[in-house]
Amino acid sequence: MMRPLTVSIGQHSEKGHKETNQDFHAALTPTGPVLALKGIAIAIADGISTSSVSRIAAESAIKSFLTDYYCTSDAWSVKTAAQRVISATNSWLYAETRRGQYASDMDRGYVCTFTAMILKSRLAHIFHIGDCRVSRLAGCTLEPLTDDHRVTVSSQQSYLSRALGAKPIVEIDYRAVPLRVGDLFILSSDGVHEHVSGSVIATAAKAHADDLDRAARAIVEEALRAGSRDNLTVQIVRIEAVPDGEAGEFMADAADLTPPPLPDPGSALDGYRVLRQLYASSRSHVYLALDTQTEKSVALKVPSTDIRNDADHLKRVMMEEWVARRLNSPHVVKAPPHSRKRNHLYVVTEYVEGQTLAQWMIDHPNPDLETVRDIAEQIAKGLRAFHRLEMLHQDLRPQNIMIDRSGTVKLIDFGSTRVAGVVEAAPEAVRDDILGTAQYAAPEYFVGERGTWRSDLFSFGVIVYQMLTGRLPYGAEVPKTRSLMQQSRLRYIPASEINPQVPDWIDQALRKAVHPNPMKRYEALSEFTFDLRHPNPTLLKTVRPPLAQRNPVVFWKCVSGILALAVILLLWRLTLDG
Structure with a gap:
């Protein structure tokens, strides 16, 4: 069992010499899988003195952040989840001001500063707007981790250059710093950090090491003695333990399970009755089974006996249902609800009655363009469901695409899927192996680069090309490349040369989708479709490449033909002269 992230938190806030306290602060430490996947949140907001409703803005900002952040997808990275929540809160505050009596005077509206820190795995993710601060104590010195968004006019006058709710779109500073045991982070409003030094904070933290709330109160009292006339809020976060070993608390239950023996037709497995085998490979066996509780057909995937000692592969098996439960698209296979206790490790998804795209291509060697477009557009919709949640499929191939009896296309097999939120929770478990099938994997994987959504686009483009031609756009050359130089020499085989029915403008779209350089591919899947x-x-x-590049064989045949003709003419001339 991994050691979880553990912290101690102390907080204190006072109105000081002002009539009301417009600061607001909070912290939330979840437990179990949520702690590993979402982390610990600490946030502070400071209202502005010119606004009578700024206290409401500060409180709303903190409460909505701590509520909404934990409602975002587990698949999202901290940065994506937090920035979307903060941006949504900013839009709401700005709209409230525009609806009120001070629509033209933002200084009297729902405006506040906002700073939050999310501690997840071994990183502190900091989000900052305004002049509250996050600092790290190093000895008796405070190391600032944020910059104040304040413009100084004179020694007596300054104003905020950035605040939450002040504009329709907010600019958020983001920074990530590594965590170490013993780190002491300080979140403070300007009423505190403008009047106390690092030595004061270090003394208070040491004197009240067992009661950080008391330490925070002592810091506020010292700021008041030093002449602070503002509201005062301070939060102290001490890192007690950071995760180590195999980070995977969110899959703890599955980690204790072992694959079952390969079932025979008619046998039972945790309430599922196995009907027949659908598919078998060196990695897994897939069966059609009946859920005896719901009487619905399901697909049951059991790890192959060949990989039962492969810990990395078994972890990917654990993730398949986790991924399927978080995707909501008619073009992605779903995982049915499961309430029964499992005694073995396997994957259960909906049963799709139909055929794989690989089989469909065998049955339809010369499909019409409209049918290919329809399939491509459905694949794109399924991929977008992944990418919206910061997931990469990473093994898109015809065998992993199903077409049901109604013609609906569904993506299956999530054993290679990369999930941004899970990678953050378990960074040491991430390997850069090529998990997908070599013929469809993007060139960047073969030079050791990490994939992006454009890598899925490459695989998608190869599949569309193959539907139209029955071949691959670079033949078998892509997996052989091991450097950018080698990849720059890859030569695209025009689809129109293989299938004359492919219009040149579609050929150019395919060429762009499967460009060896990911940055030269499309900017969005929708652009390609x-x-x-x-x-x-x-x-x-686009300038058409010379024949020597497009088809070297034809080029040299032409050159040879011209040379042969020249030799014949020369011999004929010599014969005449003789």
């Missing part, structure tokens, strides 16, 4: 239906003038203006 749009260009499959509408000629893109920009792509059509």
Whole structure:
């Protein structure tokens, strides 16, 4: 069992010499899987003195952040989740001011500063707007981890240059710093940090090491003695333990399970009756089974006997249902609800009655363009469901795409899926192995680069190309490349040379989707699917490569033919002269 992230937190806030306290602060330490996947949140907000409703803004900002952040997808990274929540809160505060009597005077509206810190795994993620501060105590010195968003006019006058709720769109400073046991972080409003030094904070933290609330109160009292005339709030966070070993608390239950023996038709497994085998490979066996409780058919995947000692593969098996439960798209296979206790490790998903795209391509060697477009657009919708949650499929291939009897396309097999939120929770468990199938994997994987959504786009483009031609756009050359130089020499085989029915403008769209350089691919999946239906003038203006590049064999055949003709003419001329 891994050691969880453990912290001690102390907090204190006072109105000081002012009539009301417009500061607001809070902290939330979840337990269990939420602690590993979402982390610990600490936040502070400071209202502005010119606004009578700024206290409401500060309180709303803190409460909505701590509530909404933990409602975001577990798959999202901390940065994505927190920034979206803060941006939504900013929009709400700005709208409230615009609806009120001070619509034209933001200094009297729902405006406040906002600073939050999310502690997850071994990182502190800091989000900052305004002039509250996050500092780290090093000895008796405070190391600032944020910059004040304040413009100084004179020694007597300054104003905030950035605040939550002040503009329709807010700019958020973001920073991530590593955590070490014993680190002491200080979150404070300007009423505190403008009047106390690092030595004061260090003395208070040491004197009240067992009661950080008392330490925070002592710091506030010292700031008052030093002449602070503002509201005063301070939060102290001490790191007691950081995760080590195999970080995977969110999969703790599954980690204790072992794969079952390969079941025979008619046998039972945790309330599922196995009907027949659907598929078998060196990695897994998939069965059609009946849930005896719901009487519904399901697909049951059991790890192969060949990989039962492969810890990395078994971890990916654990993740498959976790991923499926968080995706909501008609073009992604779903995981049915499961309430019964499991005694073994396996994956259960909905049963899709139909065929794989690989089989469909065998049955339809010459599909019409409209059918290919329809399938491509459904694949894109499924991929977008992944990418919206910061997931990469990473093993997109015809065998992992199902077409049911109604023609609906569904993506399956999430054993290679990369989830940003899980990677943050277990960074040491992430390996940069090529998990997908080599023929469809993007070139960047083969030079050791980490994949992005554009890597899924490459695989998607290869599949569309294959539907139209029955071949791969670079043949078998991509997996052989091990450097950027080698990849720059890859030569795209025009689809129109293999299948004359492919229009040149579609060929150009395919060429862009599968470009060896990920930054030269499309900016969005929707751009690619749009260009499959509408000629893109920009792509059509692209200079056609010389024949020597497009088809070296044909080029040298032409050169040889010309040389042969020249030799024949020369011999004929010599014969005449003789």
